Amino acid sequence: MTTLLPVADTTQVRRYAGGLFRRNPRALAVVIGLHALAAVAGLVGPRLLGELVESIQHGARAGTIDRLAAWIAGFVLLQAILTRFAFLASARLGERVLAELREEFVERVLALPLSTVERAGSGDLLTRTTRDVDALSRCVRLAVPETLIAVVLGTLVVAAMVAVSPVLALPLLVAVPILVAGTRWYLRRAPAAYLKQNATYSTVTDGLAETVEGARTVDALRRQRQRLARTDADLRRTFLAEKYTLFLRTVWFPIVEVGYVLPVVATMLVGGLLLLRGTVTLGQLTAAVVYAQMLIDPVDRLLSWLDELQVGAASLARLLGVAESEPERSTAKTPAGTGIEVRGVRFEYVPGREVLHGIDLTLTPGERLAVVGPSGAGKSTLGRLLAGVHPPTGGTITVGGVSLGDLPLDRLRTEVALVSQEHHVFIGSVRDNVAMVRPGAAEPQVHAALAAVHALDWALALPDGLATEVGVGGHPLSAAQAQQIALARLVLADPHTLVLDEATSLLDPRAARDLERSLAAVLHGRTVVAIAHRLFSAHDADRVAVVEDGRITELGSHDELVAANGPYAALWRSWHGERATEQIIQR
Template structure:
């Protein structure tokens, strides 16, 4: 089961919310001012209604009644107009806040180390980018402004009631114990409950994504029943988590409903007694009852949206938590002195206590081409990922120009060392955009040169709209080999001084792969290239070959030196060379020599 990404704590969430709203002070205070004015306009109605009742009671005439009725209607219209513009202002504020949040979230996701994403799995990240972002969107667009309006209205109504007659404000206190106790009980339990609910959704998404991505393997190994059972178990845990949050709401909501009714009943009873004893007038009593009645709607909205705020807060904590594992930013002075890469006594384990690599020592000279070969599961791809900075060693050091890879910010690290594996992605957009995304300022000629370097220019120009042809989801379909060439063209255009190619040409037939590697060698002349290969012609063409067995480098030298040494590499070479050559077969050589890329 994947380890979920971290979750931000309450102090981080509160600090971020304050900072987020401080960015838009004019819009925020404009919205607050409009809501206050709308609430004040709404308060005039009950006071005028009380005067109207007194006027009728004392027979003051139709003129007064008409005038007060016209004033009430005028204030209702004014409140409607102010409310409309207040909601528009709140919506603008919400959209700005939400846009900033989304942009920062994308930046956090793209800044995550690949090792963190792999450790967490795709399900948790997908849930955060979909369900949690949607929950935050609803919270920012609706819950925040509605809560703000409710709080402003409640304060102003209570103030107006106290102005009319302080005695009739006292019955409001009957609701305080119920609302306080019920809300406190709910708030002590709901944050953790909603975090757990969202985490369970992540596990459901993770399991479904795993099943879809490995559908062929599931079918071939007849594991359908096990995958269904896994999904059922995940759904049951999600159902239990939702059942608990529903239980919290079914206890809290009825309690607050009672809290709404008590003040109205208490005001009528107390106000009636005070009126009978001539302590208040009928107009004051009427205004007070209407004011208390007016409190029900904002109070109901406040407590109702408080539940939505709990969902939004949990989602925000998960969105902010994406960055909690980010490595510390390196000091500005930490700059590599040269491009030499040195690996010293490196150990690595995916699981504590079970090392994959044991005491690796290796030096990569600038401009050298190194091939890494070895049997499946020996640790070749793991070593390549360490060299590219995808994983950090659990022991030992890897430096570039004397600076540890772990001390380099991600952007600088990718400018120094880049990894291309057999996993690749074609984004929605033109062929040209897909290549130029690593250097948006690159001109058309540089894009064409990069495609030519990977033998992809001819077929790219032959597409319906040439390099402007839209590819990716819903666009012109590309073969796996063509998509791999697009990924290699990006690498050529990016131009890092060290490249780690982990089966980067595995989807091409052997003859095309060898031609492509020779073309790349010419284009990448002067750059350090580490090729993790299962086709031994890649090793034959390299400056040096490292043989990895059981997590150790057992041989290191040139092709000729290792063949002459008559060790493991010579055995692999004779086995391959004696049966076939790369010029007369279209089958992967791994089938013969048993050298395949490691999938950790």
């Protein structure tokens, strides 16, 4: 069962969003200044229009009318020019802020412990890196600048209307109760609704990813109906979540539409009465009505983009929540050696169901330890704990006297590295795939790493040698070749302790044995923990640990354990019988 990654709270979102823009104070000031100037230029026109109406009313000369018309046209042109540059400045600021946010998000994702990613499942993280980033991109590029423009323009329009006539500005208050009540109703419900909606997208993505990755298993076990039912149920939850947010919008939007129209109508009615009484002039009434009409645009823009801001805030909360998944690690402690001590270690994936029970083990520097045992005994789990992938739920694991959980992830991987049965070839050249653990590695070092895992010959034989593009869309590699690339990375990374979890399982037994012997020579002097089902790894090891039912039941050299005639001896005899049968069949 997957557990979704955490979500940041409202305070964290506001603090982070404010911090992003505070990092660019000059650019923000330019954006606000340009939009303010554009708004002021736009506000001059209605005032001049009022004077033009009064001039015509009092029989002004054609020259005066032409002059006022020219001024109006000039300010309209000036507003257009300032608006263009204001939007360009907003776009630049938005792109800069979005770039910073994306870079920080990638850093957070790469800093996540592997155990956290596994618990959350690929669907949630994939949705956050795609849909949530896209939603936030739209918010930063469009919603934030548009909202900023609306606030500046709305404030200046109201100020201009008050300057024309404070009395004519009063009808604007008619819309306040309607807009405030409707918006408060919406905002009390929208944040949680959009978070839930985004979470349902994660569930859909997770289910689809499982179905695609396990397509062969689904087909072999004829589980198509069950997977379709799972997808339908996930889509149903997404539909209901989207239906609710749509309901919120269909209630809120009509309310604010009424709030737009009322101020214009009220200004015309009140202004008409005041004009009949001689309290205001026709020019003032004309300017006030135009300003009331102009106020519709910033208010509509503000409230329309408020919905997009809710989507963006929900996405930002999910992106920031990734950082909450990373446990705090001390950076002050430095291991005083390379020996690993395991004391009273217990572990459980699910509370109340222990997988490992009181493991005690000491790994001396340079030792090669083989971990063997029946399937499901806890071998791979022990290996992952030794590599710091999972923290123990009880007991301690230390390297050089420092707990693995106290080491920063980048430092941890220089101490202990894990290579499992899983492997990945990244998009790029063979050289890049190997040297990614040490980007500055020289060509001879890359060659030596490939040679150590018997991969140099076939790598040089590729169409472009080590420059051949591999990964998705590149030159195809076999599963065995991909595994050799992963092992070459490990050789180049050069940690003092390696945990090999069936790292040669995709090679045939003879090639795997030759490769492990070559690795042993290259990695001489380093601690190696080999988790294996092929017992020739145990035969070559300094010590063998037999794991049964989450406990180490035997520990000693190969010869000692065979002589003891215990569980290991039984495994050895059974494996030898299987090997003999395989050889007879092959003959």
